[in-house]
Amino acid sequence: MVIATFLFLPLTAGLADANNGDVSDSGVIPNEGTLVPAPPVSEQHATLPVEQQNGGCSETNTGGQICISTSQGGESSQPSRAAAAAATDVPCDAEKVKWIYSRSKSCGIFKMTMTERDTKGEPLGTAELEAKAEMSLSASRLQWNSHLTVSYVKTTGKLTTPTVNVKLTAGCTKSCTAISPSPWFGSQSILPGGTLQGDVTYQVASPNKNDNIRANYEAYITQPGTLPTDPNASWGDPGNIRCDNEVSANPGCVYTVVKPLVVLPISQYHDAALTYLFQQKTQVEKWGEPGWEMHREADERIAESHRTYTCRTAAEGAVSTPELFVYMSSTIPDDSCDEYPFAATKEGGSAPGQCNDVYFTTDSNGGFHFHQANPTKPLSADAPCTRGHVKSSDNTNAGLDLGRQVQSLRILPGESYQLYIEQ
Structure with a gap:
């Protein structure tokens, strides 16, 4: 794969599993088989529990008290992939007290109960409120917004008055400041x-x-x-935000709780995407899947050396050897060698003789099939890499999209990321 170089910097999730029913228990791969891609995804999500919860009391003019208690608990989860059918915004579940994240967005729910007590400390009634914070980071700026909502859910008992006054302010840590910290002016009823x-x-x-x-x-x-x-309730967003200027001409910010997920569709990149899917679904070393993350190689010189070493090519008609990638130009117009793991990763640069060499066909029903391409090298489930016979345009376009996603996800040099191949 040829990775795009942008501007002045070199660049080198419920999940339905694709499968290959033609791989035997022994790990031997026949010379042809079927690949079934997974359904589309939109982005990767993770959750964290609410932090920094406090409550407090205020005295009333009649000698009683107004006390605020805050919701406890929440849950954490490992990153999971969200179905593409879901909304583009991070979903908030009002029934659960937690924060949910994508790489660039978060949404948090925080619940508060106001209890009015008489002069003897006995409760008269309660008012239940819910705060929601929806934040959208910018991948190309060091400034972003958070939309805050406070909803008055219900009352119980007999409050002196059902009216509640709410003032809300926001802040942030380290080198960050809230330049407009209040979502509304003063205390509102x-x-x-x-x-x-x-x-x-x-x-x-x-x-x-x-x-x-x-x-x-x-x-x-x-x-x-x-x-x-002041204040009588406070809480924090537990998701760490990282801002950097190492990925593109513009600095930007992301949530680091979510691992970068690069998505490349077969519908756009055809045999290039099938090359990556073949490695993931037929091999022991499933590069790009969870537990088999790749790490970005940002030095274009190293990436190019990986590419040249792994894709040792020869014109059609040359005598095949395990190391040579012999073009199939008569059957694949503008044939090129697309290597996986990508040359622009720390995992790239595998010895050419170790890679599976494959080409792909599509049947009349839209099914995808892989085929052994090098007659001197049977397909193996233990190969650390794959070299696919791919149209040069698909190879280049997949690399361009990878480069764009490196920027939008702000994948730093050496940072790990996953790859998802969808229909």
Whole structure:
């Protein structure tokens, strides 16, 4: 694969499993078989529990108290791939107190209960509120927004008044500042069933890839006539944000809790994508799948040496050897050698004689089939690499898309990433 070089910098998830029913238990691969791609995905998600939860009390003008308790718990999960049919925004589940992340977005739910107590400390009633923070980072700027919503869910008992005043401020750590920290002006009144919403803006003065930036929020919740203790509820976004200027001409930021997931569709890149899928679904070394992540090689000179070494090519008609990749130009117009793992990875540069050499056909029903391409080298399930006979345009276009996703996902030199091949 030829990886695009952008600007001045060299560049070198429920998941339905594709399978190959033609691979035997012994690991021997026949000289042809079938590949079944997985359904489309949109992005990779991960969840973390809510952190930094606090509550507090404020005295009322009648000698009672307004106390705020906050929701506890939440859950963590390993990164999982989201179905493409889902909305492009990170989904928030109001029934669960947690943060959910993609590489560039997050959504968090935080629940609060206001309890009004009389002069003897006995509860009179409660008001339940829910705060939601939806953040969208920028892959090309050091400034981004978070949309904040507070919803008044319901009351219980007999509150002196159902009206609640809410003030909300946002902040962030390390080199980050909230340049517009309040989503609305001052303290605003809200009644049951109502909502308050607005945006806050964050900015990082200078990128630093080692900066584990986190956002945090403070709420001031009172009834009319109470004396607020500031703040009486607070919580934090546990997802670390990394901002850097090492991937493209523009600095940008991502959540590091989610591993980068590069997606290349067969519908766009044809035999190039099938080459990568073949390695993942027939080999012991399933490069790009979970547990077999690849690591970006940003030095174009090293990537080119990988490419030249692995793709030792010869014109059609040359005598085949295990090392030579002999073009099949009469049957594959503009044939090229597409190597996998990519040359622009730390895992690239495999010895050419170790790679499986394959070409692909598509049947009348749209099924994908692989075939042994080198008569001197039977296909093996233990091969660390694959060399596919791929049209040069598909090879180049897949490399261009990989380069674009390196930038949009902000994959740093040496950082690991996964590859997903979809229909």
